[in-house]
Amino acid sequence: MTNAFHPLTFDAAACQGRRSCMRACPTQAVRVRAGHAELLEDRCIDCGECIRVCEQHAIRPITHSLERLASYERTIAIPSLALYTQFEARPGQVQAALRRCGFSTVAPISPACDETKEAIELLVSANRDRWPFLSSDCPTVVRLVQARYPALVDRLLPLLPPRELTARRAKVRETASSGIPPERIGAVYVTPCPSKMVSIVDHPGMRRSHLDAAVSIADLYPRLASAMKRGGGNGDPDGGETAGGLRWAWVGGHQGWMSAEQSLSVAGLGNVIRILDDVEEGRLRNYAFVHAVACVEGCVGGVLAVEDPYVARARAVRLTRSLGSPPIDRAEVTRRYREGEYHADSQPLASPSRPLDDDLGQAIVKMNARDRLLDLLPGIDCGACGAPTCATFADDVACSTAQALDCVFMHWDALDAREGRAMTIADILPVLNGKLVAGERRAREPVKGGYASDLLSDVMANARVGDLWVTLQRHANIVAVASVREVAGIVLVGGREPEESTRARAEEEGVPIVVTPLPTFEVIGRLHAAGLTGRRD
Amino acid sequence: MGLDFLSAGRASTEVKDALKRLGVDPSVVRRVATASYEAEMNVVMHARRGHITLRVSPETVEVEAADEGPGIPDVELAMQVGYSTATPEMRELGFGAGMGMHNMKVNADEFHVDTVVGQGTLVRILVRQVQGAR
Numbered sequence: 001m002t003n004a005f006h007p008l009t010f011d012a013a014a015c016q017g018r019r020s021c022m023r024a025c026p027t028q029a030v031r032v033r034a035g036h037a038e039l040l041e042d043r044c045i046d047c048g049e050c051i052r053v054c055e056q057h058a059i060r061p062i063t064h065s066l067e068r069l070a071s072y073e074r075t076i077a078i079p080s081l082a083l084y085t086q087f088e089a090r091p092g093q094v095q096a097a098l099r100r101c102g103f104s105t106v107a108p109i110s111p112a113c114d115e116t117k118e119a120i121e122l123l124v125s126a127n128r129d130r131w132p133f134l135s136s137d138c139p140t141v142v143r144l145v146q147a148r149y150p151a152l153v154d155r156l157l158p159l160l161p162p163r164e165l166t167a168r169r170a171k172v173r174e175t176a177s178s179g180i181p182p183e184r185i186g187a188v189y190v191t192p193c194p195s196k197m198v199s200i201v202d203h204p205g206m207r208r209s210h211l212d213a214a215v216s217i218a219d220l221y222p223r224l225a226s227a228m229k230r231g232g233g234n235g236d237p238d239g240g241e242t243a244g245g246l247r248w249a250w251v252g253g254h255q256g257w258m259s260a261e262q263s264l265s266v267a268g269l270g271n272v273i274r275i276l277d278d279v280e281e282g283r284l285r286n287y288a289f290v291h292a293v294a295c296v297e298g299c300v301g302g303v304l305a306v307e308d309p310y311v312a313r314a315r316a317v318r319l320t321r322s323l324g325s326p327p328i329d330r331a332e333v334t335r336r337y338r339e340g341e342y343h344a345d346s347q348p349l350a351s352p353s354r355p356l357d358d359d360l361g362q363a364i365v366k367m368n369a370r371d372r373l374l375d376l377l378p379g380i381d382c383g384a385c386g387a388p389t390c391a392t393f394a395d396d397v398a399c400s401t402a403q404a405l406d407c408v409f410m411h412w413d414a415l416d417a418r419e420g421r422a423m424t425i426a427d428i429l430p431v432l433n434g435k436l437v438a439g440e441r442r443a444r445e446p447v448k449g450g451y452a453s454d455l456l457s458d459v460m461a462n463a464r465v466g467d468l469w470v471t472l473q474r475h476a477n478i479v480a481v482a483s484v485r486e487v488a489g490i491v492l493v494g495g496r497e498p499e500e501s502t503r504a505r506a507e508e509e510g511v512p513i514v515v516t517p518l519p520t521f522e523v524i525g526r527l528h529a530a531g532l533t534g535r536r537d
Numbered sequence: 538m539g540l541d542f543l544s545a546g547r548a549s550t551e552v553k554d555a556l557k558r559l560g561v562d563p564s565v566v567r568r569v570a571t572a573s574y575e576a577e578m579n580v581v582m583h584a585r586r587g588h589i590t591l592r593v594s595p596e597t598v599e600v601e602a603a604d605e606g607p608g609i610p611d612v613e614l615a616m617q618v619g620y621s622t623a624t625p626e627m628r629e630l631g632f633g634a635g636m637g638m639h640n641m642k643v644n645a646d647e648f649h650v651d652t653v654v655g656q657g658t659l660v661r662i663l664v665r666q667v668q669g670a671r
Contacts, residue, residue: 148557150563151563151567277550277553280553280570281546281549281550281553281570281571281574282571352557354560355557355558355559355560356558356559356560357560358560360559360560360561360595360666361595363558363559363560364559364593364594364595367555367558367559367593
């Protein structure tokens with residue numbers, strides 16, 4: 001999946017290559033190379049688990065800073081319901097504190113949640129042939145469906161997530177009351193996770209957002225906590241939030257939610273994947289709605305929430321019991337539903353991950369190679385190679401983003417296998433990430449030692465028969481020297497390709513030439529480690 | 538393995554994932570995954586043990602389910618929609634609609650059943666690839 005934007009950055013300086021992120025990633029989107037974690041952008045679905053587990057804090061979320069508020073004439077804070085579970089306080093108090101932090105006004109999400117719940121019921125009862133529908137308020141789940149379950153993209157709710165509906169309405173209201181045009185009003189979501197950034201920042205294939213920015217709960221927390229100490233919140237203690245609204249924020253909140261039809265809640269991407277497999281294979285058709293979220297306790301346990309997820313969830317349950325449940329005017333909701341007020345203006349586009357190869361025949365060849373390699377691998381998922389599992393590593397080798405000998409066990413096996421047999425150029429190719437560009441017919445003859453020099457006369461004087469000559473010289477004369485001295489072959493370093501005349505001559509005279517991307521020092525080190533020395537005694 | 542409901546369905550999910558990775562046309566993936574699920578469930582419900590093999594070529598996708606089990610005494614009867622040999626316990630889990638063999642047949646371009654009572658059953662499902670640009 002080609003993604004322009006991921007809401008996280010990897011700090012190589014702080015990274016110690018401990019691999020917690022690599023192991024935690026539910027889509028195997030992290031590799032460790034040269035001791036540092038790297039993101040495979042086309043596999044990342046922005047769940048932020050890597051941020052959660054890194055003890056060095058070397059992965060940081062990208063969200064908007066509070067300074068951004070200054071670029072708008074008026075700002076509307078739209079807090080995720082998870083925000084209220086970060087404090088032992090009534091929502092009204094939290095909202096008052098938000099205003100003290102610089103927001104012009106606060107718009108509660110609950111009314112949109114309550115109405116959307118009714119809209120979902122209207123939608124599912126009229127579309128039984130499309131059961132089960134999938135929730136679309138968690139952008140990570142949407143990304144997962146786009147990339148790995150593209151056939152299910154049409155099952156995503158065609159309705160706006162409550163935060164979007166709230167943003168649209170709040171801006172209209174604010175414009176009407178203040179006269180300030182919508183472009184100068186900032187609708188800012190207070191987010192428990194970096195994933196929501198993906199739905200806000202303009203992105204091809206995702207819906208256009210009514211929100212202008214997302215500020216992280218973690219960033220806001222210190223200012224908010226001290227603003228709350230100053231007391232206040234004289235209006236409605238519920239702040240317009242409702243029990244029905246809060247139910248969206250914790251897993252299990254939706255249980256028993258729908259009046260006639262059945263709904264299913266699932267959290268945690270491993271679990272979501274299993275449920276989506278079931279849906280894709282034609283099961284769970286007796287469920288009208290699957291509410292799927294990436295974070296294990298729901299949004300209250302989001303990566304950027306400060307409170308422990310279980311404490312937050314306990315608060316959420318208590319808060320749900322104490323908040324009001326104003327009656328919904330069903331006739332009004334039905335009227336608005338028919339006018340399309342709850343519908344999103346587009347569906348997310350399918351964006352399936354790339355297959356092994358665009359040509360099916362080649363893909364089959366690669367998969368067979370991958371399966372053969374998997375049989376040779378130890379199967380202990382140690383992670384030393386920088387991939388989270390042996391199966392993932394085998395996939396990487398099949399796609400040429402890793403070499404089989406990157407696995408330490410394969411490396412040792414290769415050394416063992418040669419016991420009693422002399423090393424050949426064919427043996428050293430994987431060791432040097434090298435390719436043979438000439439002289440293949442002699443690549444299986446024994447290599448006896450090594451010599452490194454870039455001065456031709458030095459090589460003429462000191463290289464021995466059967467030595468591997470390591471050099472950076474590319475011109476055709478190296479072939480003559482190699483022939484005369486009867487070296488086993490030439491290793492060209494630093495990715496230098498031989499000149500065409502060199503290559504042609506080497507082919508003619510049967511002189512193997514290996515091209516390696518590695519520099520000389522590294523080449524010699526690796527050859528030594530593989531058992532080839534230049535000793536003369 | 539027979540009656541191993543914990544793992545039931547895992548093999549056909551693996552089949553589906555492998556086909557997706559190969560970039561096989563989604564309509565083919567859906568048909569093969571459905572047929573392979575039914576075949577796998579038959580092994581779990583009725584046999585002692587079995588093996589599912591997936592063969593992919595640029596022209597066809599083939600799933601073969603071979604088991605050691607009771608065999609099918611009357612294949613034609615088994616193919617009838619609504620006929621089921623599911624036990625009460627299995628029905629409680631949602632199985633036994635009597636659609637299994639039928640589902641396999643309607644999703645396949647070629648469908649073979651070889652069975653010996655007292656020994657076991659082999660079911661082979663072949664689906665032709667969709668040709669054309671990807």
